[in-house]
Amino acid sequence: MALEKLGKALNSALKKLARSKTVDEATIKEVVRDIQRALIQADVNVRLVLQLTKTIEKRALEEEPPAGASKKEHIIQIVYEELTKFLGKEAKPLEIKEKPTVLLTVGIQGSGKTTSVAKLARHLQKRGYKVGVVCSDTWRPGAYYQLKQLLEPYGIEVSGDPEEKDAVKLAYEGVEYFRGKDVDVIIVDSAGRHKEESGLIEEMKQISQAIKPHEVILVIDGTIGQQAYNQALAFKEATPIGSIIVTKLDGSAKGGGALSAVAATGAPIKFIGVGERIDDLEAFDPKRFVSRLLGMGDIEGLLEKLEELQKQQAVSEEDLEKFLKGKFNLKDMYAQLEAMQKMGPLKQVLQMIPGLGYSLPDDAVRVGEEKLRRYRIIMDSMTEEELEHPEIINYSRIKRIARGSGTSTAEVRELLNQYNQMKKMFKSMDKRKLAKMAKRFNF
Ligand code: GDP
Numbered sequence: 001m002a003l004e005k006l007g008k009a010l011n012s013a014l015k016k017l018a019r020s021k022t023v024d025e026a027t028i029k030e031v032v033r034d035i036q037r038a039l040i041q042a043d044v045n046v047r048l049v050l051q052l053t054k055t056i057e058k059r060a061l062e063e064e065p066p067a068g069a070s071k072k073e074h075i076i077q078i079v080y081e082e083l084t085k086f087l088g089k090e091a092k093p094l095e096i097k098e099k100p101t102v103l104l105t106v107g108i109q110g111s112g113k114t115t116s117v118a119k120l121a122r123h124l125q126k127r128g129y130k131v132g133v134v135c136s137d138t139w140r141p142g143a144y145y146q147l148k149q150l151l152e153p154y155g156i157e158v159s160g161d162p163e164e165k166d167a168v169k170l171a172y173e174g175v176e177y178f179r180g181k182d183v184d185v186i187i188v189d190s191a192g193r194h195k196e197e198s199g200l201i202e203e204m205k206q207i208s209q210a211i212k213p214h215e216v217i218l219v220i221d222g223t224i225g226q227q228a229y230n231q232a233l234a235f236k237e238a239t240p241i242g243s244i245i246v247t248k249l250d251g252s253a254k255g256g257g258a259l260s261a262v263a264a265t266g267a268p269i270k271f272i273g274v275g276e277r278i279d280d281l282e283a284f285d286p287k288r289f290v291s292r293l294l295g296m297g298d299i300e301g302l303l304e305k306l307e308e309l310q311k312q313q314a315v316s317e318e319d320l321e322k323f324l325k326g327k328f329n330l331k332d333m334y335a336q337l338e339a340m341q342k343m344g345p346l347k348q349v350l351q352m353i354p355g356l357g358y359s360l361p362d363d364a365v366r367v368g369e370e371k372l373r374r375y376r377i378i379m380d381s382m383t384e385e386e387l388e389h390p391e392i393i394n395y396s397r398i399k400r401i402a403r404g405s406g407t408s409t410a411e412v413r414e415l416l417n418q419y420n421q422m423k424k425m426f427k428s429m430d431k432r433k434l435a436k437m438a439k440r441f442n443f
Contacts (some may be wrong), residue, residue: 002249002274002282006256007293009038010083014076014294023071024373025061032057035079043225043257048086048264056082076294083290086260091285092243092268094215096129096185102175102211104188105245106204107219108196108231112247112273114143116219117189118150119273119281120245125156129184134174135160136167136207139191147189150278157181167191167203172210188213197234204239215241217270220262222246225254229261236267247273250280330379330387333419334372374407375415381405390419 013034020027032053039049056078065074094103103120107113114137121131133151137143141162148158159174171188178186190207204216218235220228228246235242244262249255249272262269269284379387381404386393393401393416402409 002272002289003042003255003259003293004251005253006038006042007295009041010035010079010293011295013038014079017075018072020072021376022373023075024370026373028057028060028075031075031079032060039256039260041253043254044260045226045229045257045264048260052082052086080290080294083294084286086263087286087290088263088269088284089286091283091287092270093283094243094270096124098214100132100179100183100186101215102186102188102213103215103217104171104190104204104207104211104213105217105219106190106200106235107192108200108221109139109192111192111219111221112245113192113219114146114189115150115276116217116245116247116271116273116281117187118147119278120217120271121151121156121185121187122154122278123271123281123283124185125154130182131156131185131187132174132178132181132183133158134171134178134186134188136170136174137189137191138165138167138170143189143192154278168206168210171207175211197231200231201234201238204235208239213241215243217243217245218267219245219247220258222248222255222258222273223252225257226261228258229265232262232265232267236265243268243270245269245271245273245281246284250274328423330382330390330415330419333422334375334379374411375418378402378405378407378412378415390416 013031016034017023017027017031035056036049036053039052040046059078059082060075063074063078065071069077105113105117105120107116117133121133124131133147133156135144135147135158137160144158144160144162147160151158157178159177160170164170167190171190174188175186188207188211191203208216216239218232220231222228224231232244235244244267246255246258246262246269249259252258259269259272263286272282272284272289274280274282378401381401382393386397386401398409398412398416401407402412405412
């Protein structure tokens with residue numbers, strides 16, 4: 001897969017979000033930081049990364065999720081939309097309008113130009129076009145044999161002459177040859193002897209004058225990362241009919257940098273190269289690309305599962321058992337506080353039962369999101385034993401927990417007070433009535 005490493009890093013940032021208990025400002029900032037790190041490691045330009053992540057953060061903090069969507073889903077959607085825009089937004093497919101359509105490919109030596117010409121010829125043939133390929137690479141006579149070897153098994157003819165030294169003449173004669181052959185598309189592979197942009201653009205101009213292509217395609221090596229920006233920009237400025245193939249996106253650690261750098265110039269990326277085989281070329285569609293990169297199928301499934309779980313777990317039978325027996329530890333309290341923050345069913349049910357007479361003290365079961373987050377931080381510094389048996393938490397433990405979690409002893413005490421208050425409340429309930437009610441409501 002293209003950009004596998006980047007995809008994994010982005011996917012794990014979103015999975016972390018999906019798994020987090022609450023979505024507050026700190027969670028959003030953490031996700032944004034993970035995305036930043038992933039993109040910078042893929043060699044995406046730092047300024048572009050900051051712009052992108054600032055937009056994601058702003059939208060995630062300010063926008064309300066649409067009806068029916070959770071905050072988490074909404075944030076994933078925002079990340080998806082912004083990354084898609086970042087890579088050019090809409091697909092710009094290669095159009096074959098006239099017969100024959102003449103395409104000229106240019107690229108720096110070693111960029112993958114010859115391979116891409118063969119891949120493109122095969123791609124078009126699979127879509128029903130008759131294709132002819134012209135090799136005007138006078139610099140590397142091997143290119144002609146390389147093309148023939150790749151394309152002849154598919155019945156695609158290659159024109160060229162490894163002895164000829166004049167690239168413009170080769171290109172012109174090749175195009176004329178195929179004009180008489182009733183082909184739909186003629187792809188011209190240029191000389192490709194250049195190591196930098198200026199020579200490349202000069203060659204493109206000379207050959208263009210001779211063969212008047214409908215489109216010039218620049219092949220850029222994806223492994224050069226954000227350096228692709230200068231090449232793409234110089235090319236875009238030199239021709240109004242240019243589009244781009246970014247190659248070697250399989251396994252390249254810098255491919256994300258190359259793709260985003262090219263997109264930033266506004267030059268259309270039409271294909272990406274994703275392997276050495278002739279079929280390893282994909283038409284580039286930012287939407288499809290990003291959703292595959294993020295593993296959206298995966299994320300969506302995960303979200304659904306989580307929601308189901310939340311629904312089921314708001315009050316489980318096991319929880320109720322614990323309450324009824326007066327066994328109730330800090331972990332249970334946290335789960336309950338969280339459930340009740342979302343107006344969990346226990347509170348509603350208790351209040352709906354006429355005659356039960358329990359009107360829950362609001363501040364015993366409701367805490368704000370921010371407080372819940374602080375509780376989580378404090379609890380992360382407790383030992384398993386302390387979570388299971390909070391009664392063992394003495395003053396020296398309180399001091400250690402406060403230090404470990406970067407909070408204060410007052411905050412740790414507040415958490416313990418909340419716990420004791422809730423525990424007392426559950427203990428004081430009429431167990432018989434509660435059990436009956438539980439049956440009636442099918443917990
Ligand atoms: P040219 O000098 O630009 O014509 O480059 P070539 O087409 O000969 O390709 C240079 C090398 O890059 C060859 O070894 C190709 O197999 C390899 N290559 C081209 N495209 C891709 C790609 O998308 N993925 C991978 N992994 N290798 C590629």
